[in-house]
Amino acid sequence: MARMTMIESIRSAMHVAMDRDEKVVVFGEDVGYFGGVFRCTQGLQQTFGKNRCFDAPINESGIVGAAIGMAAYGLRPCVEIQFADYVYPAYDQIVSEAARLRYRSNGDFTAPITIRMPTGGGIFGGQTHSQSPEALFTHVSGLKVVVPSNPRDAKGLLIAAIEDDDPVIFLEPKRLYNGPFDGHHDKPVTPWSKHELGEVDEGHFTVPLGKAVTRREGSQVTILAYGTMVHVAEAAVAETGIDGEIVDLRTLLPLDLDAIVASVRKTGRCVVVHEATLTSGYGAELAALVQEHCFYSLEAPVQRVAGWDTPYPHAQEWDYFPGPRRVAEALTTVMEDV
Amino acid sequence: MTTDPAHTSPLSLTVPEPEFRPGDKPDYSTTPIPRAGTVRRPEVDEDPEQFRELAYTIIRVLNRKGEAVGPWAGLVDDEMALTGLKDMMKVRAFDARMLMAQRQGKTSFYMQCLGEEAIACAFEKALRPGDMNFPTYRQQGLLISGGYPIVDMMNQIYSNERDPLNGRQLPIMYSSKEHGFFSISGNLGTQYPQAVGWAMASAISGDTKVAAGWIGDGSTAESDFHAALVFASTYKAPVVLNIVNNQWAISTFQGIAKGGSGTFAARGHGFGIPALRVDGNDYLAVYAVAKWAVERARRNLGPTVVEYVTYRVGGHSTSDDPAAYRPKEESDVWPLGDPIERLKNYLVGRGLWSEDRHTQYKAEVEAEILAAQKEAEEHGTLHAGGKPSVRDMFEGVYKEMPPHLRRQRQRAGV
Numbered sequence: 001m002a003r004m005t006m007i008e009s010i011r012s013a014m015h016v017a018m019d020r021d022e023k024v025v026v027f028g029e030d031v032g033y034f035g036g037v038f039r040c041t042q043g044l045q046q047t048f049g050k051n052r053c054f055d056a057p058i059n060e061s062g063i064v065g066a067a068i069g070m071a072a073y074g075l076r077p078c079v080e081i082q083f084a085d086y087v088y089p090a091y092d093q094i095v096s097e098a099a100r101l102r103y104r105s106n107g108d109f110t111a112p113i114t115i116r117m118p119t120g121g122g123i124f125g126g127q128t129h130s131q132s133p134e135a136l137f138t139h140v141s142g143l144k145v146v147v148p149s150n151p152r153d154a155k156g157l158l159i160a161a162i163e164d165d166d167p168v169i170f171l172e173p174k175r176l177y178n179g180p181f182d183g184h185h186d187k188p189v190t191p192w193s194k195h196e197l198g199e200v201d202e203g204h205f206t207v208p209l210g211k212a213v214t215r216r217e218g219s220q221v222t223i224l225a226y227g228t229m230v231h232v233a234e235a236a237v238a239e240t241g242i243d244g245e246i247v248d249l250r251t252l253l254p255l256d257l258d259a260i261v262a263s264v265r266k267t268g269r270c271v272v273v274h275e276a277t278l279t280s281g282y283g284a285e286l287a288a289l290v291q292e293h294c295f296y297s298l299e300a301p302v303q304r305v306a307g308w309d310t311p312y313p314h315a316q317e318w319d320y321f322p323g324p325r326r327v328a329e330a331l332t333t334v335m336e337d338v
Numbered sequence: 339m340t341t342d343p344a345h346t347s348p349l350s351l352t353v354p355e356p357e358f359r360p361g362d363k364p365d366y367s368t369t370p371i372p373r374a375g376t377v378r379r380p381e382v383d384e385d386p387e388q389f390r391e392l393a394y395t396i397i398r399v400l401n402r403k404g405e406a407v408g409p410w411a412g413l414v415d416d417e418m419a420l421t422g423l424k425d426m427m428k429v430r431a432f433d434a435r436m437l438m439a440q441r442q443g444k445t446s447f448y449m450q451c452l453g454e455e456a457i458a459c460a461f462e463k464a465l466r467p468g469d470m471n472f473p474t475y476r477q478q479g480l481l482i483s484g485g486y487p488i489v490d491m492m493n494q495i496y497s498n499e500r501d502p503l504n505g506r507q508l509p510i511m512y513s514s515k516e517h518g519f520f521s522i523s524g525n526l527g528t529q530y531p532q533a534v535g536w537a538m539a540s541a542i543s544g545d546t547k548v549a550a551g552w553i554g555d556g557s558t559a560e561s562d563f564h565a566a567l568v569f570a571s572t573y574k575a576p577v578v579l580n581i582v583n584n585q586w587a588i589s590t591f592q593g594i595a596k597g598g599s600g601t602f603a604a605r606g607h608g609f610g611i612p613a614l615r616v617d618g619n620d621y622l623a624v625y626a627v628a629k630w631a632v633e634r635a636r637r638n639l640g641p642t643v644v645e646y647v648t649y650r651v652g653g654h655s656t657s658d659d660p661a662a663y664r665p666k667e668e669s670d671v672w673p674l675g676d677p678i679e680r681l682k683n684y685l686v687g688r689g690l691w692s693e694d695r696h697t698q699y700k701a702e703v704e705a706e707i708l709a710a711q712k713e714a715e716e717h718g719t720l721h722a723g724g725k726p727s728v729r730d731m732f733e734g735v736y737k738e739m740p741p742h743l744r745r746q747r748q749r750a751g752v
Binding site for chain 1: 470472502503504506507511513514515520521523524525528530531532533534535536537538539540542543549561562564565566568569572734735736737740741742
């Protein structure tokens with residue numbers, strides 16, 4: 001065991017995966033010599049050579065397109081898109097190609113690739129370094145979509161993603177890279193070294209894709225969250241005193257519906273939280289599923305807390321970000337609405 | 339600041355137009371076509387700066403008299419030439435039957451490669467087993483000349499119970515790893531960076547295999563074309579980047595994709611990639627150039643761009659009528675002729691073939707295609723007979739079916 005930040009645990013995951021399987025290659029913009037703008041690939045080129053970890057031209061479609069070709073050959077590429085906001089030029093390669101290759105070729109060709117990208121706001125990145133585009137990927141059949149909330153899960157999930165035989169979108173909440181940010185931007189953030197989930201096995205282990213975990217047991221309301229919002233939800237529960245059960249989804253596609261249903265049937269109330277914009281967000285899918293599967297257990301309408309339906313602003317970042325106060329309001333509402 | 343009135347007159351937009359539209363009398367008599375045998379053949383390891391002119395000319399081997407001439411001649415022996423002719427005739431017969439099958443409602447869609455048969459048929463002969471093509475929808479010649487079963491192609495086109503792709507793909511979007519034929523997409527140009535990635539993987543793995551990317555003149559305008567060229571250039575990937583310039587992208591003439599560029603081949607120069615331009619209707623020239631570019635890749639000398647100058651004699655697909663956008667006579671006066679006729683004349687001139695033998699073989703190959711069609715139709719056509727199972731619709735989205743798809747399959751009742 002070692003204390004790791006989420007950057008270090010993600011790096012450790014790639015290191016372990018590359019060490020175990022020479023078919024694993026890592027590339028992307030600035031990921032080679034420099035080790036990535038967030039330093040997640042630092043040292044990999046030095047350890048594994050330029051053949052296995054290298055810089056790519058600034059062309060996201062080319063990065064993913066080349067990765068698909070490599071995967072068709074038999075490699076297992078793990079590529080980095082520098083910011084999730086930059087993924088759009090690669091969208092065609094992800095949606096029409098990586099996600100569909102197994103199906104359209106009847107298994108003749110497959111695309112076991114992992115596409116890592118930092119997601120979410122909270123770093124004053126403005127509208128082009130803050131977006132949370134997970135719903136653009138959960139809508140695509142053939143993809144898996146993962147969002148870790150802590151260093152331990154990030155490592156286990158990333159190794160599982162790299163070893164998975166289907167394409168995985170791996171969204172890394174960049175505000176969590178250095179500590180469990182709970183939305184209180186005006187207070188110092190606890191570093192991961194002081195957090196239980198910052199203690200990470202240095203060797204090989206996996207966290208299975210498609211399995212949620214209960215971060216906090218509670219009796220009054222189920223909070224469905226992932227990524228940064230898990231910690232925001234924890235703060236809101238602590239501050240309201242409402243006994244919320246926090247389910248960290250970890251994988252959005254495929255979704256651990258059983259875990260959600262079991263929790264909501266127990267608590268009878270549900271709040272869905274994400275940082276991404278509200279309309280047609282992943283929360284809509286969650287709310288619909290809860291309604292479908294838990295309708296007769298619900299004591300109140302499902303509440304959603306999300307980013308506003310605007311571009312991610314710069315100066316107004318903390319008015320945009322769905323912090324503990326907005327989650328607390330939803331918790332209060334769902335408890336009052338009897 | 340200037341007060342010149344010429345600088346204050348209104349701007350105007352340039353929208354290129356083809357030389358001939360319906361109603362015009364197409365005439366290519368003044369179009370410069372280099373004589374066969376006049377373009378030099380560099381060594382594969384020659385400094386590409388020394389043969390830049392090869393991107394602006396047309397490498398040709400077969401002359402008007404049906405003779406193979408010049409430095410690119412002599413690479414195709416008699417046996418291969420005979421095989422080449424038969425391959426092309428088979429592709430043409432196959433296309434004709436499948437086009438008719440579509441007209442008869444036995445499938446939803448078809449795309450023929452009429453007039454372009456030489457390109458895929460000859461290129462395939464330059465590859466080795468294990469190499470990989472990333473084709474477009476008009477390279478059926480790769481499969482046919484590579485010996486892929488005709489019946490399986492038809493089963494795919496019919497989406498019947500024997501369809502190797504279980505009815506999941508649009509007709510003609512074949513896939514065969516075994517035959518070095520990557521799964522065809524329908525989105526244009528996406529296969530080009532994939533071909534480069536596959537080639538990079540071969541180099542990363544210390545393998546000896548090479549890749550070939552395929553794209554049409556129209557799709558070179560896609561961003562993925564440029565992505566592929568920059569990746570191929572940066573990593574010196576062992577890949578041949580083929581551009582089939584058949585003059586037409588559905589109704590849009592090649593000038594819309596090409597803009598002010600001299601040729602499509604010359605686009606390679608901007609990326610430091612050597613480029614050759616070849617007569618795509620000349621089987622012998624296509625093979626010679628393909629062999630050169632494949633050898634260059636195999637010797638780790640890097641990528642080559644090859645532009646095949648040809649003409650799309652048929653419509654883009656069964657969904658468009660070329661008479662609406664170009665003169666009907668245009669293909670008749672197209673200056674590079676018909677690839678089958680030209681190779682036939684060559685073989686006749688060498689005493690290896692005759693008009694009678696040609697007529698006889700045409701009947702033989704048509705009978706072979708017809709027999710395959712009958713066999714395929716026993717297993718169903720799109721709207722009749724055996725079909726892939728509906729249950730299969732839910733398979734293969736992922737390696738293992740996730741719970742939400744299992745629930746949906748249950749709901750579908752299959």
